[in-house]
Amino acid sequence: MSTLLSVKNLSKEFGGVHAVEDLSFEVEKGRIHSIIGPNGAGKTTLFNLITGLYQPSAGSVHLNGRSLADHKPHELAPLGMCRTFQNLQICMNMNALENVMLGRHRHLGQGTLASLLKLPALRRADRDCRQQCAELMAFVGCGQYLNHHASAMPYGALKRLEIARALASEPDILLLDEPAAGLNRTETDALREVIRKIADKGITVVLVEHDMKLVMSISDQVLVLCYGRQLADGSPDQIRANPDVIDAYLGSRKPEEEATA
Amino acid sequence: MATVNARTFDTQSKAPGLIGLFVVLALAPLLAANAFHYDLMIKICLTAMVAVGLNLLVGYAGQVSLGHAAFYAGGAYASALLTQNYQLAPLPAMLLAAVGVGAMAWLVGRPILHLKGHYLSMATLGLGVIAAIVINNEDQITGGPDGLAVAPLSVFGHELSVFGSYEWFGVAITGTQLWYLIAAGGLFLAVWLALNLIDSPLGRALRALHGSEIAAQVAGVDTAKYKLRVFVISAVYASVAGSLYAHYSGFITPDAASFGHSIELITIVVLGGMASTYGVILGAAILMLIPQFLTGFQELEMVLFGAILMAVMIFMPRGLVPTIARRFQKEAA
Numbered sequence: 001m002s003t004l005l006s007v008k009n010l011s012k013e014f015g016g017v018h019a020v021e022d023l024s025f026e027v028e029k030g031r032i033h034s035i036i037g038p039n040g041a042g043k044t045t046l047f048n049l050i051t052g053l054y055q056p057s058a059g060s061v062h063l064n065g066r067s068l069a070d071h072k073p074h075e076l077a078p079l080g081m082c083r084t085f086q087n088l089q090i091c092m093n094m095n096a097l098e099n100v101m102l103g104r105h106r107h108l109g110q111g112t113l114a115s116l117l118k119l120p121a122l123r124r125a126d127r128d129c130r131q132q133c134a135e136l137m138a139f140v141g142c143g144q145y146l147n148h149h150a151s152a153m154p155y156g157a158l159k160r161l162e163i164a165r166a167l168a169s170e171p172d173i174l175l176l177d178e179p180a181a182g183l184n185r186t187e188t189d190a191l192r193e194v195i196r197k198i199a200d201k202g203i204t205v206v207l208v209e210h211d212m213k214l215v216m217s218i219s220d221q222v223l224v225l226c227y228g229r230q231l232a233d234g235s236p237d238q239i240r241a242n243p244d245v246i247d248a249y250l251g252s253r254k255p256e257e258e259a260t261a
Numbered sequence: 262m263a264t265v266n267a268r269t270f271d272t273q274s275k276a277p278g279l280i281g282l283f284v285v286l287a288l289a290p291l292l293a294a295n296a297f298h299y300d301l302m303i304k305i306c307l308t309a310m311v312a313v314g315l316n317l318l319v320g321y322a323g324q325v326s327l328g329h330a331a332f333y334a335g336g337a338y339a340s341a342l343l344t345q346n347y348q349l350a351p352l353p354a355m356l357l358a359a360v361g362v363g364a365m366a367w368l369v370g371r372p373i374l375h376l377k378g379h380y381l382s383m384a385t386l387g388l389g390v391i392a393a394i395v396i397n398n399e400d401q402i403t404g405g406p407d408g409l410a411v412a413p414l415s416v417f418g419h420e421l422s423v424f425g426s427y428e429w430f431g432v433a434i435t436g437t438q439l440w441y442l443i444a445a446g447g448l449f450l451a452v453w454l455a456l457n458l459i460d461s462p463l464g465r466a467l468r469a470l471h472g473s474e475i476a477a478q479v480a481g482v483d484t485a486k487y488k489l490r491v492f493v494i495s496a497v498y499a500s501v502a503g504s505l506y507a508h509y510s511g512f513i514t515p516d517a518a519s520f521g522h523s524i525e526l527i528t529i530v531v532l533g534g535m536a537s538t539y540g541v542i543l544g545a546a547i548l549m550l551i552p553q554f555l556t557g558f559q560e561l562e563m564v565l566f567g568a569i570l571m572a573v574m575i576f577m578p579r580g581l582v583p584t585i586a587r588r589f590q591k592e593a594a
Contacts, residue, residue, distance in 0.1 A: 051479065077481030089479070091472025093536065094465070099476075101462075102469050106481040108462035112490060115461035116454045126462060169480060 004029040004173055004204050005050070010059035012042075012049055012228075019045040021228040023059070027173070027206055027221075032199050034207045034215045036239075037225035038248060043208040044086055046225070047177050050206075051083050052076055063173070077106050080172035084162040084179060086208075092151045096142070096161055099150055100133040101126075103168030136164045140194050156187045163194065173204040180211040192218055216240065224248070275456045278539060282452060286445040290438070299437040301549065303509060306444035307502045309545035310451045312529045313538055314498020317455055319527070320536035321464070322491045323471035324374075325382040328389025329526045332496040334396060334518030335362040336503030338403060341411040341513060351414045355504040359497045366496035367489065374488040381492070389523050396515040406515060414443075414508035423509060440509050447505060448542070451498060455538050458494070467491055471536075521563060528570050534580025543582055 005027040012020040020042045027033045035043050048054040050061050052073040061068040063079055071079075082103070091099050108129060109115075114122045137143045140160040145153050153161065159179055166174055176195070180188045192214055199205050209215050215222060215236070222239045224231040226248045232239055239245055286306075293299050311333055318324050339358030343349045349357070373384045396403045403409060413422035421427075421443070425436040434442075458464045466487050469477035474484055507513050516522065525548060533544020548569075552562055577584040 053475070072483075073475070073478040074481050074483045077479065083479055085475070089473040089476040091469045091476055093472045094468055098465055098468075102465050102477065102480045102482075105462060105466055105477075110463050110466070112463065112494065115458050115463040116494075118457040118461065122461060129462075165476070165480065 002029050003027070004064060005206070006062045007046075007050070008060050008062070010046070010049060010061065011057045012045055012054060013057045018228045020049060020056075023225075023228070023230055025223050025230065025233055027204060029172075029204055030199070030202055031220040032195065032205045032207060032218055034209060034219040034222045035225060036209065036212070036215055036222060037231070040227075041225040042228040043225055044177060045228075047083060047175055047206075047208060051081065051175065077169045077171070080170075081175070082166040082169045082171040082173075083175035084159075084166050084177055086177040086181060088155075088158050088162060090150050090158050090161060095147065095149050096145045096153060096157075097130065097133055097137065097147070099161055100136055100164045100168050101129055103165035104129050104133065106169060133164070133168055136167050137161070139197070140164045140167070141190055156183050159183065160191075160194070163198075167198065167203075171203060173206065174198060175206045175208075177208045178210060179207070180209055180214050188214055275453075275460070278456070279449075279453060282449060282539065282542070286449060289445070290441060293441075296435070296437045299441050301553070303437075303440050303444040304506075305546050305549045306441075306448040307506050307509070308526075308529070308549055309542045310444075310448050310502040310505075311499045311526055312533070312541040312545045313448075313451050313455050314495040314502075315526055316530050316533075316535065316538060316541045317458065317467070317498075318491050318495040319530050320534075320541075321459060321467045321471060322488055324488055324492065325379060325527070326385040326492070326495065327382050327520075327523050327527065328385030328387070328392070329495070329499050330518050330520070330522035331385075331389045331392035332362050332366060332499035333503035333506075333522070333526075334392060334513075334515070335365065336500030337411075337507035337513045337517050338396065338409065338503075339500075340504035340507045341409050342402065344412045345410075351412065351504075351508055352416060355501060358504050359500045362500035363493045363497045366493045370489045370492040374492065375485045381488075385523075386520075389518065389520055393515055393518040393520065396518050403515070408512055408514035411507045411511050411513060413511060414505075423511070444505065444509070447502070451502075452538055452542070459538070463487070463490075468536075524563075525566060528566050530580075532569055532573050532581055534582040534584070537580060537582045537586075540580055540582030544580070547581075 003026045008024050010020055010023045011018065023046065035046065037043055045054065049056050052068065052071050063081055091102065108125055109122050134146055137146055140163045142157045142160040142164065145157050150158070163176065163179065180191055183191060188211060195205060195207065195218055207215065207219065219236050221234065222236055223233045224239060224245050231248055232242045232245050289302055293302060311329065315326065315329050318326055336358045339361055340351065340354050343354035343357060344351055369384055369388055370381065373380050397406055413420055415421060421439060423436040423440055427434055427439055466477060466482045469482060470484055470487060477484055503517065529544040529548050530541050532547065533542065534540030551565060552559070555561055573580060
């Protein structure tokens with residue numbers, strides 16, 4: 001197994017608050033790597049650092065051995081990295097399929113004159129793109145909304161739509177920020193299958209999620225964050241048994257309780 | 262995996278809209294009783310051309326230009342000066358003017374569009390004011406407030422003047438009617454190009470800027486670059502319409518570059534409906550017709566434009582056509 005994403009001594013301060021502090025971990029190719037932690041642990045900040053929306057105060061992020069320092073957010077899709085958002089980022093002025101087609105942006109011709117004149121090559125490429133994106137929507141399980149306007153779709157379907165859009169860019173690594181938030185049990189089970197199928201395609205998945213059942217059942221590796229620091233990193237079984245993790249989630253016992261226990 | 266036939270879900274075909282526009286443009290002369298009516302229709306078509314281009318910027322990319330009159334006047338004056346002082350034929354002059362105006366938009370937009378927020382409105386506001394001052398004061402070149410005479414349009418040596426009369430294939434038409442054909446043809450072409458653009462991957466990226474800039478970035482869209490591109494395209498639209506207007510009217514004044522004209526253009530886009538290409542054509546028609554009913558009360562024109570802008574923002578923020586279209590859809594559903 002080779003390392004795809006490596007984070008070294010990454011820190012981010014917001015005016016004295018250490019949202020992420022001296023964090024190092026590696027994600028191996030083809031695996032599902034989950035990141036968990038209590039609210040405010042710095043999970044989304046970490047995603048924003050990796051995807052270039054924030055600039056780190058210190059430390060580095062490498063993708064395929066290549067430093068991502070000073071990369072703008074739009075430069076990451078061509079490098080094979082794509083993500084979804086905890087609070088949806090869907091273009092509500094477009095229909096569902098167009099949202100997914102936006103994801104294929106980097107694979108399509110963008111010439112101004114070709115676009116104005118709608119040259120045949122561009123038209124053909126766009127038709128193929130339409131077909132591929134429709135299949136992706138079916139793949140993530142929102143195929144029935146193909147022709148819907150994004151603003152007319154239910155929340156759960158929009159979450160999947162974002163995944164389809166991210167997949168459309170043909171990423172090597174996909175970062176999912178709380179994909180199960182707001183979903184019911186059935187929807188979450190369906191999501192689990194989707195994530196598994198994505199991993200089966202050979203796409204590395206980094207998953208930030210609060211749903212422990214989902215995380216523990218699907219992950220190859222779990223990283224636990226607490227107050228921006230790494231608390232533990234290991235297989236789901238190791239994490240389940242880790243006393244620090246249990247403390248962070250359930251609170252530590254007071255000394256007197258320990259004495260009586 | 263089940264294969265999905267996405268072709269059945271093709272985005273709405275452009276054909277019905279374009280055919281509708283063609284029919285309206287072809288039938289409009291039936292309403293024209295005299296040369297004055299033709300004059301009005303020509304002006305509506307040329308203004309609608311500018312508005313269709315401006316709508317690409319405002320309605321799709323979500324950026325506001327308060328100085329589009331400068332690009333319009335830029336095209337008009339460049340065409341006038343290039344044909345007069347450099348003896349260039351009108352068509353190459355028009356092309357050169359468009360390139361020059363596009364370059365000017367690029368120079369202004371490039372540093373500004375890297376910033377987030379509505380800095381483009383401020384920069385274009387400044388540009389518009391400067392353009393008006395320059396045209397008014399450089400009277401050795403531009404004729405200043407007295408205006409500038411422009412040579413009529415000629416194509417491969419054939420002069421197409423408003424005052425001429427022509428006969429082709431046994432059909433006799435007046436110069437004014439010919440100019441209506443040119444203006445209507447220009448508008449039709451402008452709409453066709455704009456619709457193509459909107460439906461292309463480039464257009465999708467532009468609409469995404471308005472929908473969610475972060476989503477666009479994550480998909481690999483260099484947002485600053487795309488805003489700049491559409492800004493330049495919209496400036497070129499204004500320039501070409503300005504050049505056509507200059508050749509049509511034969512006389513241009515600094516009014517073309519005035520702040521009031523910029524506001525009029527923005528009002529047209531907002532009134533007709535942002536992100537609605539056909540809407541802005543209707544907007545142009547309405548706004549150009551209003552002054553005809555205000556003869557004698559011309560000072561009220563700006564007041565009325567302001568009132569229209571406010572009323573639209575309050576009662577139908579999507580604009581006329583999208584609001585009405587939505588109402589029809591709801592009733593049908």
